[in-house]
Amino acid sequence: MEQKLKKVLFITNIPAPYRVVFFNELGKKCDLTVIFESYRASLNVQYNWNDDAIKNFKAIYLTKKPFNPNRIKLGILKHLNYRKYDIIIVTNYAYITETLYMAWLRLTGKRFLYETDGGIIKNDSKFKYGIKHLLLSMANGYLSPSKESDNYIYHYTSSKSNIFRYNFTSISKDDIIKKCLTEEEKNEIKSKLGINESKIVLAIGRFVHRKGFDILIKAFRQIHDEDVGLYIIGGLPTKEYEEAAGGMPNIHFGGFLKKEELKQYMSISDLFVHPTREDIWGLVINEAMSYGLPVLTTNMCVAGVELLPQNCIVRSEDVNGLKEKILEVIYDNDELKRMSDRNLEKIKKYTIEEMVNNHINIFNTF
Template structure:
């Protein structure tokens, strides 16, 4: 299955996710840009092993957002599934509008989101783009509430496990009470 995943920049934890996802499909990931201006240059993904990374050319509009009109050409090139990872960049909005107008089904993936007190215009803009999808991928209950608040159909929201933890980050066993106390004292954490 040919899958297109639209992303803004290749953050290391996202590239890890794409390398895993690419084991199960023919995955192409479009990136709007290579880096964000507010990130340390060392904060860069290691390698693109199990997917095709396609870096588009465009204009930076924010630290990690770009306008890349090339996204329309990429969408037209034909995919079995299209996933928009982040609906709020100019490139994503352009892609969503193109797919909506041409009745191309797509999913929106979200790994977070907090419902805020938006002004009416901002609320309707978010609702327009989020509700345009034919399905949604949610990383948890709060994200699902966020998506529903902005127009997603809860019956077409699919939860998926998303984490930035690696196996080596997970302790083999829980620390003892004495060890926790020693660490708290060392780190000067109040109890």
């Protein structure tokens, strides 16, 4: 006898692109409703999911105004009939609307799951620790993507028995390359892009302090080889970063690129570096690995700590350590090949399809 589809409710903030892909896949295996707090992230970012992207789940938007985590969305009151759902998942305890919904579920005795993308234990004051403990302890179970996140949940809830593991990602199975480009193919793309260096180090992200690009630039300035180019892509650099680069001809800044343009840089690069000061996950690690890129990152990147071997991790803020690690691998083609093969094999387990299977298994267990 075919098992009846479970009715599942997710409550989250905005329809981020990778989340919509996940919900579309999940909606193939359950009767899925997703309540988004807002239709868009900011005045400059608007998602047009109603027209074409949402296919396999019901989407409800509490507001079409830009997302504000500190503003209560009273529209949630119309959707408090929890009895029609078998499974309820809340994704963030730091947003007021979701926090109130968690409290209401707790007070009315409805079991629910809390899902986190990651977590880093901090040296909180007693007051802040108490608030986090109170909020996280409301849930009856936890979906965690990593050992580090398990520790985070346990730290604030003292609960280990009801933590369920899922493989967090933004890539689908078809996004993983079958094989890396040959040197001839790379050189052809480099020629089109006007790139002359024989070795390419790539970093992607916004030019904000948390991403640690100033650390990477300082490290790279100590690598005295103009045949190794550093390309930082993801936005326009501020004057601070331009001054830090000091006019070095082999440090390049790129603006925001479309997916196909970014794919070219991913394909020709020899090493991906994510020098973050803090990422509770860091999906850019998954994406770099899906292109077979060797990856270096810091101990403050949960994705890196979970997915990469220890010798690919350096301490955050360690300029000299990062420089030494880059030099250790960038000229060693055999080691780069080993890192690439290892990352491609590892990332096969971190696809949207596998993430959906994880969730369905958890729902059936819960």
